[in-house]
Amino acid sequence: MGNTATVSSPLGSDRSGILSRGRGIWYVALGATLWGVDPLFRILLLEQFSSAQIVFVEHLLLALYSVPVLIHYRNQLAGKLTLGVVGALLFISWGGSALATVMFTAAFSYGNFNAVLLLQKLQPLFAILLARFILKEALPQRFSVFLLLALAGTYLLTFGFSSPALGLHELATFGCLLSIAAAALWGGSTVMGKYLLSKQMSFHHVTALRFMLAIPLLGVIVLAAGDSWKPLGGGDAAVILLVNLLFQAFIPGLLSMLLYYKGLSSTKASLATLAELAFPAVGVLINWIVFDQALTAGQIVGFLLIWTVLVLLSRSSSRQSAQPVG
Numbered sequence: 001m002g003n004t005a006t007v008s009s010p011l012g013s014d015r016s017g018i019l020s021r022g023r024g025i026w027y028v029a030l031g032a033t034l035w036g037v038d039p040l041f042r043i044l045l046l047e048q049f050s051s052a053q054i055v056f057v058e059h060l061l062l063a064l065y066s067v068p069v070l071i072h073y074r075n076q077l078a079g080k081l082t083l084g085v086v087g088a089l090l091f092i093s094w095g096g097s098a099l100a101t102v103m104f105t106a107a108f109s110y111g112n113f114n115a116v117l118l119l120q121k122l123q124p125l126f127a128i129l130l131a132r133f134i135l136k137e138a139l140p141q142r143f144s145v146f147l148l149l150a151l152a153g154t155y156l157l158t159f160g161f162s163s164p165a166l167g168l169h170e171l172a173t174f175g176c177l178l179s180i181a182a183a184a185l186w187g188g189s190t191v192m193g194k195y196l197l198s199k200q201m202s203f204h205h206v207t208a209l210r211f212m213l214a215i216p217l218l219g220v221i222v223l224a225a226g227d228s229w230k231p232l233g234g235g236d237a238a239v240i241l242l243v244n245l246l247f248q249a250f251i252p253g254l255l256s257m258l259l260y261y262k263g264l265s266s267t268k269a270s271l272a273t274l275a276e277l278a279f280p281a282v283g284v285l286i287n288w289i290v291f292d293q294a295l296t297a298g299q300i301v302g303f304l305l306i307w308t309v310l311v312l313l314s315r316s317s318s319r320q321s322a323q324p325v326g
Contacts, residue, residue: 025314027263028275034256036282040290041248048241050227051105054248055098056218059211061249066208073205080199088192092206093213096189102221104182110175119179121154126187127273134191135198137268140316150274150309156302157280187273193261194269203261210257271313281306 045054077085107116124147131137196206232238264272281303287293295303 023314024263024265024267025271025275025310025317027259028267028272029263029278029310031256031258031260031263032276032279033282034252034259035279036286038248038252039283039286041244041252044241044244045248048230048232050222050225052102052218052222052225053227053229054245055101056215056222057245058249058253059097059215059218061246062211062254063215065250065254066212069204069208070212073202073208076201076205080201085196085199088195089209089213091185091192092189092196093210094217095185096192097210097214098217098221100182100185100189103178103185107175107178107182110178116175116179118155118158119176120183121151121158122180123183123187124150124273124277126184127190128187128270130188130191131194131269131273135194135269137270139270140268142312142316143270146274146309146312146316149305149312150277153302153305153309154277154280156298156305157284158302160296160298160302162298190264190273190276191269194264194272197261197265203258203265206261207254207257211254267317271317274309274313277306278310 042054049057104116104120128139128147132139193206193210197203232241263275267275284295284299284303288295
């Protein structure tokens, strides 16, 4: 797409407008926002399928998008299949799409619920550290302020103004180790995705590779779980189930990842990982609007903090891109 800000564009010509600054941040945030609507589709599907089965079938459906894209970009990997590129592709597909989700889900079976949630909030820290050492990203001015506000916002979204009252013994369980591992894989996936995009790979191509490479591992996970496949039956119930499965695959699945990688292509990984926090913020809002779970004062403050951070990140990103080089 490139730089679409032209004289004829009303958004592009308004250089003080929020949409004309740091657009990559908002693409990442919009992609993460769509992850927040996932429960709307998944809650019905869980009555028919296990979590592993849902993710596996979702990826099979996404092959309808991925296969034509991989054919179209079949020459884009020529001369690029280094160990680093292959490792990054496996990291985002096997680590980010499959293993991290399995680990985080399993963590609740082994550890304290609040401890698992709290340790998962380490994800931005892993992404920032990896971005610094792997991508050599320099952090923008006042980044520590953005980070503290973001962490405070996610804490308030999870626990409100109350304290989880955790002891060291509750933080030293196998479930907590799984939660930390999932956070590291998700944070690392942000960095590895940025690494691939920096190799002049199209965001369409990276998205398609992520989906297709995850299918073999997800198939093994489904077989290892041994969950039986329930017959769909017939009538309106089967139609509703299939429609939900399609929407699950192509809205919080495909569309969200396309927006996410489009934004990541022009955004530092260390900033994108904070923009991803739009996901829990929208998740809380969905729980309130759809599932009648009342918002606490702390969650409202946390929600406002997250979106304040997104605005600040957008402004910081635009100022950096406007500075002359050299």
